[in-house]
Amino acid sequence: MSVLAWTYLFVGVSFSLYLAIAWFSRVKDTRGFYVAGRGIPAPINGMATGADWMSAASFLSMAGLISMMGYAGGVYLMGWTGGFVLLALLLAPYLRKFGHFTVPDFIGDRYESSTARVVAVVCAVFVSFVYVTGQMRGVGVVFARFLEVDINIGVIIGMTIVFVYATLGGMKGITWTQAAQYWVLITAFLVPAIAISFRLTGQWLPSIGMGSSLAGEGVYLLDRLNEIHADLGFSSYTESFAHPAWNKLNVFCTTLALMVGTAGLPHVIVRFYTVRTVSAARWSAFWALLFIGLLYLTAPATAAFARYYMIQSLQGQADQDLPAWFRSWERTGLILWLDDGDGRVRYSNREDNEIFRSGPLTAARQVEIRAAHARWLVDAPGGADGRGVMRSLGLSGPDTDIIVLATPEMAGLFNWIIALVAAGGLAAALSTASGLLLVISSSVAHDLYFRIINPQASEGRRLVVGRTVIGLAVIVAGIFGIYPPAFVSQVVAFAFGLAASSFFPALLLGIFSRRVGTVPAIMGMVAGIGFTTFYIVGNVFFGMPAWLFGINAQGIGAVGMALNFAVAGLLTPFFPPPSAAVQRLVENIREPEDAGPALEIDSAPEH
Amino acid sequence: MPVSAHTPESSPPPPRRALGRYWIANLRLMALLLVIWALGGLGAGVLFADALDALGFSLGGFPLGFWFAQQGSIIVFILVILVYAVAMNRLDAQHHRDMARESPEQPR
Numbered sequence: 001m002s003v004l005a006w007t008y009l010f011v012g013v014s015f016s017l018y019l020a021i022a023w024f025s026r027v028k029d030t031r032g033f034y035v036a037g038r039g040i041p042a043p044i045n046g047m048a049t050g051a052d053w054m055s056a057a058s059f060l061s062m063a064g065l066i067s068m069m070g071y072a073g074g075v076y077l078m079g080w081t082g083g084f085v086l087l088a089l090l091l092a093p094y095l096r097k098f099g100h101f102t103v104p105d106f107i108g109d110r111y112e113s114s115t116a117r118v119v120a121v122v123c124a125v126f127v128s129f130v131y132v133t134g135q136m137r138g139v140g141v142v143f144a145r146f147l148e149v150d151i152n153i154g155v156i157i158g159m160t161i162v163f164v165y166a167t168l169g170g171m172k173g174i175t176w177t178q179a180a181q182y183w184v185l186i187t188a189f190l191v192p193a194i195a196i197s198f199r200l201t202g203q204w205l206p207s208i209g210m211g212s213s214l215a216g217e218g219v220y221l222l223d224r225l226n227e228i229h230a231d232l233g234f235s236s237y238t239e240s241f242a243h244p245a246w247n248k249l250n251v252f253c254t255t256l257a258l259m260v261g262t263a264g265l266p267h268v269i270v271r272f273y274t275v276r277t278v279s280a281a282r283w284s285a286f287w288a289l290l291f292i293g294l295l296y297l298t299a300p301a302t303a304a305f306a307r308y309y310m311i312q313s314l315q316g317q318a319d320q321d322l323p324a325w326f327r328s329w330e331r332t333g334l335i336l337w338l339d340d341g342d343g344r345v346r347y348s349n350r351e352d353n354e355i356f357r358s359g360p361l362t363a364a365r366q367v368e369i370r371a372a373h374a375r376w377l378v379d380a381p382g383g384a385d386g387r388g389v390m391r392s393l394g395l396s397g398p399d400t401d402i403i404v405l406a407t408p409e410m411a412g413l414f415n416w417i418i419a420l421v422a423a424g425g426l427a428a429a430l431s432t433a434s435g436l437l438l439v440i441s442s443s444v445a446h447d448l449y450f451r452i453i454n455p456q457a458s459e460g461r462r463l464v465v466g467r468t469v470i471g472l473a474v475i476v477a478g479i480f481g482i483y484p485p486a487f488v489s490q491v492v493a494f495a496f497g498l499a500a501s502s503f504f505p506a507l508l509l510g511i512f513s514r515r516v517g518t519v520p521a522i523m524g525m526v527a528g529i530g531f532t533t534f535y536i537v538g539n540v541f542f543g544m545p546a547w548l549f550g551i552n553a554q555g556i557g558a559v560g561m562a563l564n565f566a567v568a569g570l571l572t573p574f575f576p577p578p579s580a581a582v583q584r585l586v587e588n589i590r591e592p593e594d595a596g597p598a599l600e601i602d603s604a605p606e607h
Numbered sequence: 608m609p610v611s612a613h614t615p616e617s618s619p620p621p622p623r624r625a626l627g628r629y630w631i632a633n634l635r636l637m638a639l640l641l642v643i644w645a646l647g648g649l650g651a652g653v654l655f656a657d658a659l660d661a662l663g664f665s666l667g668g669f670p671l672g673f674w675f676a677q678q679g680s681i682i683v684f685i686l687v688i689l690v691y692a693v694a695m696n697r698l699d700a701q702h703h704r705d706m707a708r709e710s711p712e713q714p715r
């Protein structure tokens with residue numbers, strides 16, 4: 001069977017599975033819709049959290065980024081897993097004890113303020129939309145590359161599937177679908193990695209294979225990579241802080257910002273509302289990180305294997321000897337070759353580099369550059385060295401997405417393994433998208449509509465509003481996926497920075513301090529959000545220099561978080577403590593479940 | 608919620624004392640685990656990564672600092688949460704017994 005046939009088979013089977021799950025887990029009330037009736041077992045919630053968390057970016061782009069960044073790629077590995085420790089120890093059990101439906105719910109109730117609630121809603125909706133746009137685009141990209149359909153049709157197919165299971169089943173449908181999606185995506189990630197590891201090093205376990213010697217050569221893979229990098233002018237693969245953009249301070253701040261941001265992302269936090277008990281919330285954090293760890297321990301190995309394969313299979317090849325994978329991915333613009341006239345590929349970090357990517361260039365512009373380059377090669381008038389043009393546009397080297405997408409082909413694996421990657425990428429993107437859409441729906445329909453605009457709304461009406469909002473959100477996300485706003489890829493760092501500088505400190509202070517009241521908490525959030533927004537927007541869009549010790553936009557969330565804590569802490573002595581009711585709330589969430597009101601959460605009226 | 612837990616009396620009643628003990632034990636465990644989290648991740652993977660690399664001691668082909676940044680830290684994180692879940696659930700059970708002993712009339 002061809003790769004295309006296998007891909008249709010896997011995608012068809014997995015999509016039917018998701019729809020079947022949606023049908024069996026449809027819900028009738030808001031508790032089912034927002035928190036899956038709080039009946040999800042811990043390991044299932046762990047799988048769902050894993051799929052929720054591992055997005056198109058984790059699945060498709062992260063290994064590629066690591067493969068380009070070497071040691072510094074660890075910021076994503078440490079940041080996106082370390083946050084779960086904070087979540088498990090500092091937030092999840094207490095927020096589960098609190099009950100209710102959303103993160104803005106906690107902020108609004110704990111700080112007794114509609115203003116705080118609205119600030120939280122705006123942050124949650126903004127962060128989720130930034131994120132979900134990338135997922136929808138990811139769905140379209142996978143469809144376009146593997147199923148050879150138009151990217152927009154891909155987005156629409158993805159939208160339709162999410163629309164069906166999110167509106168029918170709400171959180172319940174999403175949870176069970178995510179659990180299934182976890183297995184699809186982890187299989188799709190591990191099978192190629194294991195096969196490549198065995199082929200390259202003779203070790204089955206990629207994490208071991210990465211530190212082993214190359215089969216038949218007796219040289220460690222990582223040592224060989226360092227040699228190759230030195231020859232080609234790249235910074236060392238394993239040496240810490242070798243990459244010029246990643247000094248110790250930036251690696252530290254970015255890792256911390258990603259950790260804290262992870263712990264503050266609303267779509268991850270709400271997953272812990274869906275389990276039965278506080279103890280189950282703790283266990284699901286463990287299961288979640290274990291399941292996530294399977295991918296995150298393997299991704300750096302995939303990165304190293306792919307780096308080695310890619311360079312080995314391209315370097316010095318003549319046109320007719322180029323591998324098939326290069327030809328198929330050249331069509332997508334993820335990798336391009338502009339020869340200097342010697343007829344052999346040279347990939348390096350110097351001016352003689354001949355490997356590029358099309359990035360945001362239009363097809364017409366690429367043809368233009370290639371034509372000018374061809375004229376330049378024969379010294380014809382009107383020629384221009386395409387390599388210089390591409391370098392000045394910052395498009396040197398292949399697109400990082402190619403690492404996961406093309407590595408199975410590079411390593412010459414079976415067709416069915418190559419096809420598996422498509423189903424995995426779709427599972428990763430769809431599962432994350434659905435979790436985010438639910439946050440948007442609950443923030444708007446529950447926190448804004450029910451808690452602020454119309455507290456008298458009946459249960460049935462609230463469910464209709466919830467379904468309507470999630471339906472609308474799917475459509476908006478789909479439109480963003482079809483017409484991606486140019487800023488989206490640049491503001492993903494912003495999603496983490498914002499979560500780190502707004503939610504995390506407010507939640508932490510709300511749980512661990514009985515003294516911090518409304519005004520200090522709001523001022524802290526405003527200071528954190530304001531500073532982080534100013535720095536990132538200024539730095540990314542207006543060319544503001546990274547004036548604060550050279551900390552980059554990705555890492556500034558760590559400073560925003562510290563500022564939030566500092567402002568809230570300094571103002572607290574000047575403002576009254578929270579009311580007796582809030583004091584009781586704080587005591588209540590600190591209490592282990594079976595010492596008291598274990599039943600109260602479930603049976604008490606919602607508010 | 609224990610009825611007596613929030614009445615402003617001069618000497619706290621037993622359930623409140625038990626809750627205080629539980630909370631202190633919780634904070635102590637949390638602090639210990641967060642130190643391990645910080646040392647295993649931001650410490651070994653970032654702050655001391657270059658120093659660990661320079662030790663020259665390596666795990667197979669991995670320089671030690673690099674291993675922590677890309678493998679070890681994640682393993683440490685998983686273990687930290689595992690220990691937390693086990694220890695906290697034990698602490699919960701202990702607290703549960705304390706409460707039952709100190710206020711036998713407390714319905715459960």
